[in-house]
Amino acid sequence: MGKLYEIPLGAQHISLLEPLHFKFTTENEKIVDTVANVYYVHRGIEQACCSKFKFRQVSFVVGRVCGLCSVSHTTAYSQVAEKLVKIEIPRRAKYLRMLVIELDRIHSHLLCLSHVAENSGFEALFMKTMQYREFAMEMLEAVCGNRIQYDFSIVGGVARDLKPGVSKMILEKLKTFKPQLDELVDIYQNNWTLSLKNKGVGAITKEDALRLNVVGPFARATGLAVDVRNETEDLLPWKEVGFEMILDKAGDVHARNMVRLNELYVSMRIIENIINGLPESALVTETKAFPDGEAVVRLEAPRGELFYYAKGNKTQILERLKIKAPTFSNVPAMVEAFKGNEYGSAPAIIASYDPCLSCTSR
Amino acid sequence: MNRIETSIDKVKEDIRNFYKPELYHFMVINAVDLGEKIEVQWFFSEYANPSNIVAFCVQINPDMEIPSIRDIVESSWVAEAELVDLMNIKIQNTAKGFVLEPDFESGPLRKKK
Numbered sequence: 001m002g003k004l005y006e007i008p009l010g011a012q013h014i015s016l017l018e019p020l021h022f023k024f025t026t027e028n029e030k031i032v033d034t035v036a037n038v039y040y041v042h043r044g045i046e047q048a049c050c051s052k053f054k055f056r057q058v059s060f061v062v063g064r065v066c067g068l069c070s071v072s073h074t075t076a077y078s079q080v081a082e083k084l085v086k087i088e089i090p091r092r093a094k095y096l097r098m099l100v101i102e103l104d105r106i107h108s109h110l111l112c113l114s115h116v117a118e119n120s121g122f123e124a125l126f127m128k129t130m131q132y133r134e135f136a137m138e139m140l141e142a143v144c145g146n147r148i149q150y151d152f153s154i155v156g157g158v159a160r161d162l163k164p165g166v167s168k169m170i171l172e173k174l175k176t177f178k179p180q181l182d183e184l185v186d187i188y189q190n191n192w193t194l195s196l197k198n199k200g201v202g203a204i205t206k207e208d209a210l211r212l213n214v215v216g217p218f219a220r221a222t223g224l225a226v227d228v229r230n231e232t233e234d235l236l237p238w239k240e241v242g243f244e245m246i247l248d249k250a251g252d253v254h255a256r257n258m259v260r261l262n263e264l265y266v267s268m269r270i271i272e273n274i275i276n277g278l279p280e281s282a283l284v285t286e287t288k289a290f291p292d293g294e295a296v297v298r299l300e301a302p303r304g305e306l307f308y309y310a311k312g313n314k315t316q317i318l319e320r321l322k323i324k325a326p327t328f329s330n331v332p333a334m335v336e337a338f339k340g341n342e343y344g345s346a347p348a349i350i351a352s353y354d355p356c357l358s359c360t361s362r
Numbered sequence: 363m364n365r366i367e368t369s370i371d372k373v374k375e376d377i378r379n380f381y382k383p384e385l386y387h388f389m390v391i392n393a394v395d396l397g398e399k400i401e402v403q404w405f406f407s408e409y410a411n412p413s414n415i416v417a418f419c420v421q422i423n424p425d426m427e428i429p430s431i432r433d434i435v436e437s438s439w440v441a442e443a444e445l446v447d448l449m450n451i452k453i454q455n456t457a458k459g460f461v462l463e464p465d466f467e468s469g470p471l472r473k474k475k
Contacts, residue, residue, distance in 0.1 A: 037459075037460065038460065039459060042461055042462055044470055046448075046471060049468055098419065142452075210383050210384055211383050211437075212388055212434055212436060212437040213383075213388045213389075213435070213437045226387065226409070228412070231412035231413065232412065232413060234413070248410050248424045294404070295363070296363050296365070296415055296417075298407070298412075300390075305389070307389050307405070308391055309392050309396060309403075309405075319394070320394045320395070322390070322392045324389060324390040327435070328390075328440060328441075328444075329389070329390075330465075331442075332436065332437040332440060333437070361461065
C-alpha cells in the first residue's frame with residue numbers, strides 16, 4: 001500500500017462552479033475515499049417561506065432557490081399549494097407548465113454537457129454546446145420574459161400566456177436545433193479524446209444506484225428506470241405529450257452524457273406536441289381558500305426527483321415547507337462513484353453529476 | 363400520502379421490516395416543529411406504484427435522540443445530517459456541520475419561543 005494523501009477540491013476551484021467541497025484521500029493519484037461538505041451557501045429559504053411570505057408569494061421565493069431549474073421549483077411548490085387549497089388548474093396551464101419545464105430541461109442538460117466537455121479538457125466542445133444552448137434561452141425569454149428565474153408557475157395556474165407568433169417561432173427554432181443536436185450526439189458519442197476521459201470513468205452500477213437511492217439522469221445512466229414524468233399523471237399529463245424514458249447501462253460519465261443528449265430529443269418531441277395540441281382554456285383557477293392539512297409533490301427537475309412537502313394551518317402563512325432537491329439525494333452516490341478513479345478525472349466526474357448546490361442548500 | 367404513525371421505540375424496526383431497496387425509494391427525512399413536540403417523518407415511495415408515498419411519522423420531545431437508519435438505508439446519512447443541523451434534533455451517531463458550518467447556531471428551522 002502506497003502513502004495516502006488528502007487532497008481538497010473546492011469550495012472554490014477552477015473546475016467547480018458550485019460551492020461544494022470534496023476531500024479526497026488518494027493513493028498514487030487513485031481516489032480511495034471521499035468526504036463531501038455542502039455547508040457553504042445555506043440561505044434559509046424554507047424558514048423565510050414559513051415566516052415572511054404569504055403562501056401565494058412563496059412561489060416567487062422558491063423560484064430563487066435555483067437559477068437553472070427555477071420553473072421546477074415554482075411548479076412543484078404551486079402544485080403542493082394547490083393540493084392544500086384543493087383546486088384543479090386549467091388544462092392549458094398544465095400544458096404551458098410542461099412546455100417551460102422541457103425548455104428548461106434542454107438548457108440545463110446542455111449546460112451540464114458543456115461543463116463535462118470543459119472539465120474533460122475539450123474547450124471547443126464547451127463553446128459549441130453553449131452556443132447551441134442559446135436557442136433554449138431565447139425560447140425561455142420569449143415564453144416567460146426572462147432568460148432565468150422565470151416566475152411562470154403561480155398558485156392556481158401560470159402567470160402568462162404565449163404571445164402571438166411565439167408558437168411558430170418555437171417550432172422553427174426546434175427545426176434548426178435538431179441538426180445541431182445530431183452533431184453534438186455524434187461528437188459526445190464518438191470523439192476518441194472525449195471517450196478516453198469519459199468512458200468507464202466515475203461509474204456506478206444499477207445495484208449501487210438502487211442501494212443509494214440515486215435519482216435523475218445519474219440513475220437512468222445505470223439502467224435504473226426512475227423518472228417522475230413516467231409515474232405521476234395526476235398533476236401533469238406527461239404521457240399524453242409523448243414522454244419516453246431514456247436509459248443506459250454503463251453508469252459512467254459517457255452514459256450520463258448520452259442519457260442527457262437523448263433526453264433532449266424527447267424534450268423536443270414533447271415541446272412540439274404541446275405547441276401543436278395546446279388546449280384553449282383559462283390560465284388560472286381562482287380561489288380564496290387558505291392552505292390546510294399537509295401534502296407532498298414530486299416533480300422531475302433536470303437533475304431528478306424534486307420533492308416538496310407543505311403543511312398549512314388555515315392561515316396565509318405556511319406551517320412548514322420542506323424542499324428536497326435531486327442533488328441532495330445524489331450526494332451519497334457522488335461520494336461512492338469517485339472511488340477507484342484517478343484524481344485527474346475528478347473534475348469531469350463532478351460535472352457529470354450536474355450538482356446544484358443552490359438547490360441543495362437552499 | 364400514506365401516514366404510518368409509530369413510536370420512537372418502534373420506528374427503526376418498522377422501517378427495517380418495510381424497506382426493501384429493490385421495492386422502495388427512500389426520499390428524505392422531514393421534521394415539523396409542533397411547538398412542544400417535533401414530528402419526524404421518514405418518506406419512501408414505491409417503485410412499482412410511485413404515487414404510493416409512505417411516511418413513517420413519530421412525535422418526539424425536542425431533547426430526545428432518535429435512531430439512525432443508515433444501517434438499513436445507506437444513503438439516509440445526508441438527510442440525518444441535515445436534520446441535526448437545521449432542526450437541532452439529536453440523531454444517533456450523527457454530528458453537526460454538514461449543511462451548516464459546524465460553529466453555526468443549530469436549529470434555524472425551529473420555531474422561536
